[in-house]
Each structure stands twice: as structure tokens, then as C-alpha cells.
Amino acid sequence: MKDIDFVRENYGPVARGYMDQKDPAQASIPIFKNWLSKVSSVLELGCASGFPIAEAILTQGLVYTGIDLNPQQIRLAKERYPQWQDHFREFEMVEYLRAQADRSVDGIVSMFSIRHLPRIYHVELFSEIFRVLTPGGYLLVDHPTYSEDGRGTWFEGNPMYWSSFSKDWQQLTLKELGYLFIEEYTDVKEFQGKEEETLFCIYRKPLG
Ligand SMILES: C[S@@+](CC[C@H](N)C(=O)[O-])C[C@H]1O[C@@H](n2cnc3c(N)ncnc32)[C@H](O)[C@@H]1O
Numbered sequence: 001m002k003d004i005d006f007v008r009e010n011y012g013p014v015a016r017g018y019m020d021q022k023d024p025a026q027a028s029i030p031i032f033k034n035w036l037s038k039v040s041s042v043l044e045l046g047c048a049s050g051f052p053i054a055e056a057i058l059t060q061g062l063v064y065t066g067i068d069l070n071p072q073q074i075r076l077a078k079e080r081y082p083q084w085q086d087h088f089r090e091f092e093m094v095e096y097l098r099a100q101a102d103r104s105v106d107g108i109v110s111m112f113s114i115r116h117l118p119r120i121y122h123v124e125l126f127s128e129i130f131r132v133l134t135p136g137g138y139l140l141v142d143h144p145t146y147s148e149d150g151r152g153t154w155f156e157g158n159p160m161y162w163s164s165f166s167k168d169w170q171q172l173t174l175k176e177l178g179y180l181f182i183e184e185y186t187d188v189k190e191f192q193g194k195e196e197e198t199l200f201c202i203y204r205k206p207l208g
Helices: 003-011 015-020 024-028 030-036 053-059 071-080 082-087 093-098 119-132 167-177
Strands: 041-045 063-068 088-090 105-110 133-143 148-153 159-164 180-191 194-204
Touching: 003 159, 015 071, 024 030, 024 053, 030 053, 030 105, 030 133, 030 180, 030 194, 041 053, 041 093, 053 063, 053 082, 063 071, 063 082, 071 082, 071 088, 082 088, 093 119, 105 119, 119 133, 119 159, 119 167, 133 167, 167 180, 167 194
Parallel strands: 041 063, 041 105, 063 088, 105 133
Antiparallel strands: 133 194, 148 159, 180 194
């Protein structure tokens, strides 16, 4: 089975448990609040159940589309937020971006999701995000702590696939693609009984 299909299949059994353990404080991280204050039309890549990130964006009344590969995640989002169900759509992130118009949103966010996309697609993903952002638009993403590619187990012992380059690779690649680095923030939270550090960065597509 291809790695993307493996990810799609293995998010199903953990979708509800993953949502139930989500910390609402993720939507209060300073860098997320800062990014949110700069954007008006948003695409989220790997939105899962929508809690708490889509909820924070939609509550502000912004234009929002959240996409996720896994059908159970999208079903959970539509059940949890019936008033916003049209905003959640089942798509693979690279395929979705390929079909979007140039300069169509001014904010793109992806948290804890790109790490499941096979590395062979990472340059295309960040190029497509750049194309789809309006000039002056903002990207908020997490950065991997190390480079890895392979299958293992995680949440409640379920199988999963991860794929990432190093933080240095990701930062250099985004710079070479033309993004401006704006700010970074390291968040520390507990996940499955262990302390986990995540580096988030905001990048901007230059004006003009
Ligand atoms: C760890 S969860 C993170 C969810 C949410 N962003 C958060 O911060 O909690 C990763 C999500 O990314 C989705 N995902 C993984 N690979 C994807 C891809 N290639 N395209 C779209 N969604 C993907 C998974 O289905 C899953 O819902």
C-alpha cells in the first residue's frame, strides 16, 4: 500500500481519540494568534476534526476551508460543527493545492500534518502553497525536529507513517522558494504522557 493510502487508512481508528485528547490551548499559542490577526481567507491543510484550530478561525468570521485526507476526520468535523459543515472537505493536500487558483488565499496553516506527507512531495507542496498565497499572504507551519521517513506506531499503539526533512532543510527550502521568514515560536505540551516540543514558524510571500 502506498504511504499516503496508509496514512489515510490509519487515521480512521484514531480520529475520535485524537480529537478527545486535543488541548484547546493550541489555539492560544502566541504565534497562532499573531498569524490569525494577519489573515482574512484561510486554507488549513490537515484540519482533522476542526478542534480547536478551525473553530478559532471560524469564530472570527474568516473565510475558511479545512481539508483532510481522512474521511472520518472530515465526518467528525461536520458533526462537531454542523453550522460550518460546508467548510470541511475531504482531500489530499497536494492534489487540492494543484487545483487552486494562483493568489487565492491570504493565509495557509498546517499543524502536525505535513510530517505525514512523503518527502518526495515536500518541494512541490511548499511551491504550491507559495503560488496559491496572495502576495503578502502568510503561512504558519510546524517544523520537524529531525529528518525521518518510515512507518511505526504512535497514538494508542496504532500504525502510522511519518516523513520529514530536517528543520534546516525546511527553512532553507522555503527561503529558496522565495518565502520571507517572519517569526518562530517553540511550544511545549504534553502528548501521551511525554513532554513534546514543536517549533512553529510564520513565513510571508513577498508583496509584488
Ligand atoms: C496529527 S493530525 C493533526 C491535525 C490538526 N492539524 C491538529 O493540529 O491537531 C494530522 C492530520 O493530517 C491529515 N493528513 C495527513 N496527510 C495528509 C495529506 N497528505 N493530505 C491531507 N491531510 C493529511 C491526517 O488525516 C490527520 O487528520
